[in-house]
Amino acid sequence: MKILVVGSGGTVGRALVPLLHEHDVVRFQGDIRDAEFVSADAVFLLWPFFTPDGADAVIDALATRTGHVVYLSSESATPASVWGEIEARIRATRLEWTFLRPTGFAKNTLIWADQIRSGVVRWPFGQAARSLIDERDLAAVAARALTERHAGATHVITGPEAVRQAEQVRLIGEAIGMPVRWEEQPRDAARDALVPVFGDATDAALDTWERFIAQPETVTDTVLTVTGRPAGSFRAWARDNADAF
Template identity: 40%
Template sequence: MILVTGATGNVGRNVVRQLLDEGEKVRAITRHPDRAGLPDGVEVLPGDLTRPETLPAALHGVERAFLFPVFGSLGDFLRIGKEAGLQHVVLLSSGAVTFPAPSWIGDRHLECERAVEESGLSWTHVRPGMFMANDLDWAAQTADGDVVRAPYGNAAAAPIDERDIAAVAVRALLDRHSGEAHLLSGPESLTQIERVRILGEAIGRPLRFEELPREQAREHLLGLLPPQAVDFMLDMLASAVGRTAQVLPTVEQVTGRPPYTYAQWAAHHADDFRPRA
């Protein structure tokens, strides 16, 4: 039995689906099983990494687990899992842990990695860079018009499709890549302006990027994220202006196939960027 935490998230939902496609027995935990919308064939239980009393039932009979990084709340899961016979954990971490300068996001993920490593369990870390799914934040703007407003339009990244992150995690679960850390990127360096153009092509409308001043962007993001995370994200965008993002071969090396392009991701999510009926 394989347990998937964070099963309704962008990555976790794909991990569940891909494990089922591999013929695996899958259990998922979520705070609201009645609203999970997960595929047939998965066992869905109520569970929450911040509520240890929900974890013994979730971990009963589980050999491997995909672990979502709930900051400061992994200790009970790892302890209870080890007592229940859990053998291997694949942690969703972040490429930020490899940055030369400390950062709030990188430090939080490093704490998660250390907790897993010190648990005594076999482990794999999956360290993606920027998610293509982050651009779903633009959907509200494209639903109402043809302009996407964001800061640092010329900032480049090599964003990765959530399906590719899941595919690497699934291989790590099935092949038990013990003691390995997979640093991931997408297949191409693209600025935000270029990504908006590609999105427009996917939905059949000529979208236009409009530069948003940093302070306005910060004010908006503070409603969604802690201040330290907001400043980290904005600083990273600023540092990426005029640069080419690093493209890594890891997805193809681990999965045996090339990663999805941004155009393929945009086509897959085109309806998310169209006006809602």
């Protein structure tokens, strides 16, 4: 098969390309919004922008060049979100599609790297439980979806369990060989600190984390059912990515 990979230098793409070694892989180069696409049997697509502006032309161009798109969406793909809008635009074409809807990526915890090295992480909602996905598992599901043509499937992809944020920090400390303490940050103080990073999405992020205290994030067995082996734990991800902290 000939497979076009958008985002081949990104976290998921770097893990995906080696899994496709038996196939003819073309790594997309350049700005996707200006692109002419090669013809391919299938495309791995991500949309690395905060709005869907320009997506119509890109998706229409892909529809003339390929029969199947595997789109890296999100478990948070509401109709009004950029992920939901891209999914709707893909559905409106003749393309066969597979939507990958992961929960948060394990690498998101690297936002704590500076604090981890100081030995204390000050952050809100330490009891929020998240089913962070190891990006290598996400890539493994993507590889199956591309090569086995999971047309019409929406895969909700998560880690094997929901781990509370304070425990994530403890596990990162274990992986890097130093104790790291969680210090609960009040919501208002967290909001002031996060607005420069998260912008308009800050309140929604805080609301989501707060909700995950009483109602831990969804856990699915998609990695197991699609790839035949269970999703990796957050402990294993932290061990394998200790150097990144």
